[in-house]
Amino acid sequence: MELVTPTIGLVFWTAVAFVCLLILLKKFAWKPILAAIHEREQSIDEALNKAELAKHEMARLTAQNEELMKDARAERDHILKEAKALKDSIVHEAKTQAHTEGAKLIEKAKIEIENQKKAALAELKSQVSTLSLEIAERVLRSQLEDKAKQQDLVANLLKDVELN
Amino acid sequence: MDCSHVFEFKVKRLIVVFALFLAFLSVSSRVFAQADTSVVSADTAVTAAHAEGAHGAGHGEEKFEPTKVIMEHIADSHVWHLWGHLSIPLPVILYTPDAGLEFFSSGNFHHGEHDYTGSKNIYRLVNDKIKIVGADGQADEAASSKILDFSITKNVAAMFVAIAVILIIFISVAGAYKKRVGKAPKGLQSFVEPIILFVRDDIAKPNIGHKHAKFMPYLLTVFFFIWINNVLGLIPIFPGGANVTGNISLTFVLSLFTMIIVNINGNKYYWKHIFLPNVPFWLWPLMVVVEVVGVISKPFALMVRLFANITAGHIIVLSLISLIFIFKTLAIAPVSVAFVLFMDVLELLVAFLQAFIFTLLTALFIGMAVEEHH
Numbered sequence: 405m406e407l408v409t410p411t412i413g414l415v416f417w418t419a420v421a422f423v424c425l426l427i428l429l430k431k432f433a434w435k436p437i438l439a440a441i442h443e444r445e446q447s448i449d450e451a452l453n454k455a456e457l458a459k460h461e462m463a464r465l466t467a468q469n470e471e472l473m474k475d476a477r478a479e480r481d482h483i484l485k486e487a488k489a490l491k492d493s494i495v496h497e498a499k500t501q502a503h504t505e506g507a508k509l510i511e512k513a514k515i516e517i518e519n520q521k522k523a524a525l526a527e528l529k530s531q532v533s534t535l536s537l538e539i540a541e542r543v544l545r546s547q548l549e550d551k552a553k554q555q556d557l558v559a560n561l562l563k564d565v566e567l568n
Numbered sequence: 569m570d571c572s573h574v575f576e577f578k579v580k581r582l583i584v585v586f587a588l589f590l591a592f593l594s595v596s597s598r599v600f601a602q603a604d605t606s607v608v609s610a611d612t613a614v615t616a617a618h619a620e621g622a623h624g625a626g627h628g629e630e631k632f633e634p635t636k637v638i639m640e641h642i643a644d645s646h647v648w649h650l651w652g653h654l655s656i657p658l659p660v661i662l663y664t665p666d667a668g669l670e671f672f673s674s675g676n677f678h679h680g681e682h683d684y685t686g687s688k689n690i691y692r693l694v695n696d697k698i699k700i701v702g703a704d705g706q707a708d709e710a711a712s713s714k715i716l717d718f719s720i721t722k723n724v725a726a727m728f729v730a731i732a733v734i735l736i737i738f739i740s741v742a743g744a745y746k747k748r749v750g751k752a753p754k755g756l757q758s759f760v761e762p763i764i765l766f767v768r769d770d771i772a773k774p775n776i777g778h779k780h781a782k783f784m785p786y787l788l789t790v791f792f793f794i795w796i797n798n799v800l801g802l803i804p805i806f807p808g809g810a811n812v813t814g815n816i817s818l819t820f821v822l823s824l825f826t827m828i829i830v831n832i833n834g835n836k837y838y839w840k841h842i843f844l845p846n847v848p849f850w851l852w853p854l855m856v857v858v859e860v861v862g863v864i865s866k867p868f869a870l871m872v873r874l875f876a877n878i879t880a881g882h883i884i885v886l887s888l889i890s891l892i893f894i895f896k897t898l899a900i901a902p903v904s905v906a907f908v909l910f911m912d913v914l915e916l917l918v919a920f921l922q923a924f925i926f927t928l929l930t931a932l933f934i935g936m937a938v939e940e941h942h
Contacts, residue, residue, distance in 0.1 A: 407642065407816070407879070413661075413717045414644060414817035417724040422821060425731050425793060430785040433738035437764060438784060440745035447750055 634890035638883055642811050645696050645722040646674040650806050655679075658725055662698065663716040664689060674719070723818070726810030730797045738792070767791050771928050775935035783934055786829060790822060791927040798878060798919030802912060813922070814878030816871065823867035823874075826930045831863065834937040866933055870926055877922050881915045 548554070648656040657675030664670070667688035676684040680693040683701055689711070690701040698717055702708030720728075737756065744757045753761045767788055772780035797818075800808040812818055842859040845852065888907045891900050 410817040418821040433742045434785040436742040
């Protein structure tokens, strides 16, 4: 029975000591420890949330980049296509222009050649006529200077006629 | 009231272990009881042999009384026995209506062989109790019953040691928290933090809910106070070895605090549950009595559970050691030591478990008192 009977002394000292312990620990241990743990947990939570946000942001940015790349590629293709078309049209135009220009030039040249030819021919004709006249004159003159020869010629001519 | 959630959290395994332990304890106590009867018979045999033995051998080999030894250990004392004949005298503080407060060392009693003369009374140590010696030279029971003994006994001193240990541990840990703000715990801090988190997340939060922060200091203090005292009680040498938490006075105070805290924080639903229970009106007289008894019986169970568990542990360990002296042979020592080792390991678990259960039930009672709706 003595074992299960509380004694006043131990009850008193336990109460006093426990209350002191509670107050001391509450002030100097539990408050800072629990606050620090709570703070750390919050900062970890925050960090995790931030990491999650960053991950989302990253994914968003990647998607955006992808989109931009796609757009850029499409734009590049479009520009290239346009440029090609433009080039083709320019080349074509240049070609036709060159063609017509060339044709024109050829036409002009032909006309010029024709004209030059005509002029040359005319000149040639007049010169030929003059030259022929001069030659004829000289020939006639030289032929007419020698009587004997003339006679021979005539005689030859007559001979030919007889033969015929 | 729905307590099913108690069984749902992580420590389910602990509870299973506890149940196994209880089963084992009942078996072992039966074995112990049998051993006790055999011991008694052996004792009588020894005394019979002594009685029959030659009177010449009467230099009187001191008879070993295990019950006395064990009860001496279990009970409180005015001296702290270290080893052999060495013991530390402890201060005696007495209050008597006629002499007021008196303060002297228990060394004055010389283990009960001398009386101490105070200012008005003569005191004598009888079976570690201080009695007033009457005019006839005998202890005056009537006067002795008026003594209020506030002495720093062995249990009080051991409790102070435990409190010093707790303060040193936790104030240094708190310092570490202040020094290493936001960093991972280190050293003692990393040993203590999981236990604090265990108390918070597995004891306080599931049972009390969002209001748990207010009760955390009490729960943590109770938990570590019981645990450290239990563990120090397992250390056989000074300054451990005292049966502090196995003393009904200490468990009485702790459960009294729990009762006060529960009832101070009880809200209107709690009081309505007690005085206007949700039963047919003709059952009210019965239910109110039952509920009021429940208010007392819950902390009473806490008190007895802790006291009985720790005292039982000490008794078993001491009984096993006593076997060596009962059989008066060293041959039994290996068996005894093996069993004591086993019991000590078990007691380490029990030391934690009892602290846990006391705290858990305190949290549960607080939770029931502050619960918002029914």
